[in-house]
Amino acid sequence: MAYIIFPLIILIFFYFFSSKVSPIPYFPTNKADLDKIVKALDMKKDGVILDLGAGDGTVIFAAAKKAYQDNLNTQFFAIDVNPILIAYMWLRRLFHPNKANINLILGDMFKVDYATILKKYSQRVFYIYISPWFTEATAHMINDQKLDATIVSYFYPVENKKEDLKITGVHDIYIYKS
Numbered sequence: 001m002a003y004i005i006f007p008l009i010i011l012i013f014f015y016f017f018s019s020k021v022s023p024i025p026y027f028p029t030n031k032a033d034l035d036k037i038v039k040a041l042d043m044k045k046d047g048v049i050l051d052l053g054a055g056d057g058t059v060i061f062a063a064a065k066k067a068y069q070d071n072l073n074t075q076f077f078a079i080d081v082n083p084i085l086i087a088y089m090w091l092r093r094l095f096h097p098n099k100a101n102i103n104l105i106l107g108d109m110f111k112v113d114y115a116t117i118l119k120k121y122s123q124r125v126f127y128i129y130i131s132p133w134f135t136e137a138t139a140h141m142i143n144d145q146k147l148d149a150t151i152v153s154y155f156y157p158v159e160n161k162k163e164d165l166k167i168t169g170v171h172d173i174y175i176y177k178s
């Protein structure tokens with residue numbers, strides 16, 4: 001049994017702490033701010049919400065539940081580079097009332113073909129809770145690729161860009177409208 005458990009622990013440790021796998025450590029959004037974030041996403045019928053670096057799905061699963069309750073046909077994309085977190089979300093999704101609308105993508109958030117995903121939706125929202133450098137890079141990517149999307153950033157503002165709205169929480173939420 002130890003032959004299985006020990007390598008498994010090493011593997012998990014590697015995926016969570018190796019900067020080669022993920023330069024941003026997994027750290028979930030503070031649950032005390034969850035309602036405010038879901039509200040900030042301003043979900044609309046037939047819109048799309050993408051969580052770049054979705055972690056354990058704290059935000060995307062809460063938002064998908066609210067969309068389900070409100071009868072919104074919003075689509076959700078959870079993207080993460082960590083296969084263990086994707087596997088965890090895959091399991092969580094099995095028991096989610098809105099599982100049909102939750103899509104999981106294992107991969108680097110900067111290599112996803114967003115234009116193809118987004119073209120069907122008129123309301124597009126990116127949720128990010130990533131490092132200041134990644135926040136910056138994401139804002140540039142959305143702008144450069146003309147994705148015409150709103151950014152909701154938790155904790156970190158986009159440098160040199162004035163937010164349209166700031167919501168105060170345990171950590172602040174910055175909204176940059178499309």
Ligand SMILES: C[S@@+](CC[C@H](N)C(=O)[O-])C[C@H]1O[C@@H](n2cnc3c(N)ncnc32)[C@H](O)[C@@H]1O
Binds near residue numbers: 058
């Ligand atoms: C601070 S956590 C945020 C988790 C989640 N969004 C939340 O708010 O609860 C950052 C996440 O980004 C993921 N990540 C880091 N670099 C990434 C990349 N290049 N592509 C996709 N995900 C990445 C990490 O694996 C981690 O789960």
